[in-house]
Amino acid sequence: MKNLFSPLLGIMLSLLLFSCNTDPGTVDPTPKPPTGAVTPIGQPEGNALTATIGPAGGTIKSADNRIQIAIPAGALSTNQTISVQPIGNNCPGGKGQAFRLEPHGITFAKPAFITFQYSEADANGSSPALLRVAYQNDKGTWQMPAVKSIDTTAHTVTVQTSHFSDWGLFQKLFIYPANSFLNPGDNLHLRVFQTVKSEDDDLFVPLPTLVSTKYIEKWSLAGEGTLAHQHNQGDYYAPARIPALNPAAITVFLNISTTIEGKVYKDLRLVTNVFVAPEGISVQINGGEWKTYPGGANINTTHNVVLGQNGTEYASVGWKGTPTGTFRWTKSADVAFNIVKGPLIYQHLYGSEPSVSGGFLKVDNSDETWAVGTFTVEPAGWINTSPPAKMGTASIKGVFRMKRVSQVQ
Missing domain, CATH: 2.60.220.30 (Chondroitinase Ac; Chain A, domain 3)
Incomplete structure (x- = not known):
């Protein structure tokens, strides 16, 4: 909507x-x-x-x-x-x-x-x-x-x-922006706003203004990067590399409570999440350098696919089901991961049986423009089809930040 x-x-x-x-x-x-x-x-x-x-x-x-x-x-x-x-x-x-x-x-x-x-x-x-x-x-x-x-x-x-x-x-009070997507090394300016200041009946709703600092107890950061803040404004500086914990969560703890029909709500806090990754699917194999595959996301009601390409190489994740959620890899293509590097193929299956890889795919499609997610494939299987064919396993981590296909220019 x-x-x-x-x-x-x-x-x-x-x-x-x-x-x-x-x-x-x-x-x-x-x-x-x-x-x-x-x-x-x-x-x-x-x-x-x-x-x-x-x-x-x-x-x-x-x-x-x-x-x-x-x-x-x-x-x-x-x-x-x-x-x-x-x-x-x-x-x-x-x-x-x-x-x-x-x-x-x-x-x-x-x-x-x-x-x-x-x-x-x-x-x-x-x-x-x-x-x-x-x-x-x-x-x-x-x-x-x-x-x-x-x-x-x-x-x-x-x-x-x-x-x-x-x-x-x-929203009566909020941190702006509520959710953000940054490239590694970028920074973001944050502000805390309020609309109405009381609970009177039929109170007019004005334009948002910066909240008085007396209502802010503290700021905190959970995740990588650094946070600098003063009063009702702050700045988040993303790490230079894709972080292990994505997204980072920035919380503003409030010095207020609100009472509704006799029930008191305390410990109020505002949280914004910042997802740090370049645009595309980024994959790390066996703890090595991250490689990013630009592309797009096709999110629909049947089979969701995130596909990227870097030169002649391809990377993809796909899943059936809701656009947002946590999914385990399957023996079928219902929840699947692939990297194709010419004759070398990495996937969510390993061994000659094959067995289904451990790990999971976590996806968030609540944003109207971006599909974002993280995944682990542990162990991932690989096969090199060049004669003589060989196979083995690898440890794979990945993140993706893709524009939906309808948003790609």
């Missing part, structure tokens, strides 16, 4: 850097009431679903189950055609698909419940306890009703409403 506001948000965040006080810990002694950001109306993305709901109440969900609207008995006096239209999410800090609930202008005698199902990607760079729901009013401004509940087991955020509008999920 596309977030149509992402390019606008990036521009806004860049502009904010020039307008922020040079001392990010300074607090205005006479703060002004926040005003909501006016954003474009979300454009339709896909087909609307409809249902007839009357005085007895009822429930309607989006086709992907991301949003559910539960209208209680007595909320409506007559039968109404209720529709759920997927739209672009233009809320500041917005994540994932938003929805237009119609008819606009309808009011309920009893509050209806709106529940968003959030994904791991929605919480990236933030925390599930910091996800909120907002609606866009007729002036184009976003407002946040009080959260009724957050269920971190069912991955849902619920609010109540007496009316319909355009609704979206957003």
Whole structure:
């Protein structure tokens, strides 16, 4: 699902850097009431679903189950055609698909419940306890009703409403960017932002601003590279070589808690992952030098393939199943690895039997542009078909960072 506001948000965040006080810990002694950001109306993305709901109440969900609207008995006096239209999410800090609930202008005698199902990607760079729901009013401004509940087991955020509008999920605090992909030796600038600053009902949602440093306890890095930070900003410097641990995780620990319906959420932290690898499939054989094979990724619902080429050599991994997950090598081609160096072939099988190699393939396809992953083949089998044919085993590590085929120019 596309977030149509992402390019606008990036521009806004860049502009904010020039307008922020040079001392990010300074607090205005006479703060002004926040005003909501006016954003474009979300454009339709896909087909609307409809249902007839009357005085007895009822429930309607989006086709992907991301949003559910539960209208209680007595909320409506007559039968109404209720529709759920997927739209672009233009809320500041917005994540994932938003929805237009119609008819606009309808009011309920009893509050209806709106529940968003959030994904791991929605919480990236933030925390599930910091996800909120907002609606866009007729002036184009976003407002946040009080959260009724957050269920971190069912991955849902619920609010109540007496009316319909355009609704979206957003992050109250977040680290930007949430996930990144770097070449070895590159660096990345990080910032910690906030939108709303309290939990008042129907609070306007402003453009994100750098969070006050009093809310930041510390920064930490798990993985290779170095991290330099001050207040609400930091810089990550990737190692010069592909690291053994990929991705590196940068965590910002917060000095705040949030209370929702009497439940206190403490130990809040923001995490961003940085995957370090050149574009392509990179392979290391027996602890030697890494070799990279540029190429592309074909991610689909049947057989996913990542294929790269370096001169006359080819490297590939393929798997059947979900685009994201951890997979073990199989005797068939369902989960497979190959390098072809002329007559020399490395694969996920070894011996004359053959036996299936140990190790695994771990893939993350949550990004819209990049397919990334790591793999080990231990032992990998090799065969040299040049007479006289020989075979043996090797230890292989690999990473890949590939653009999806639809993204390749």
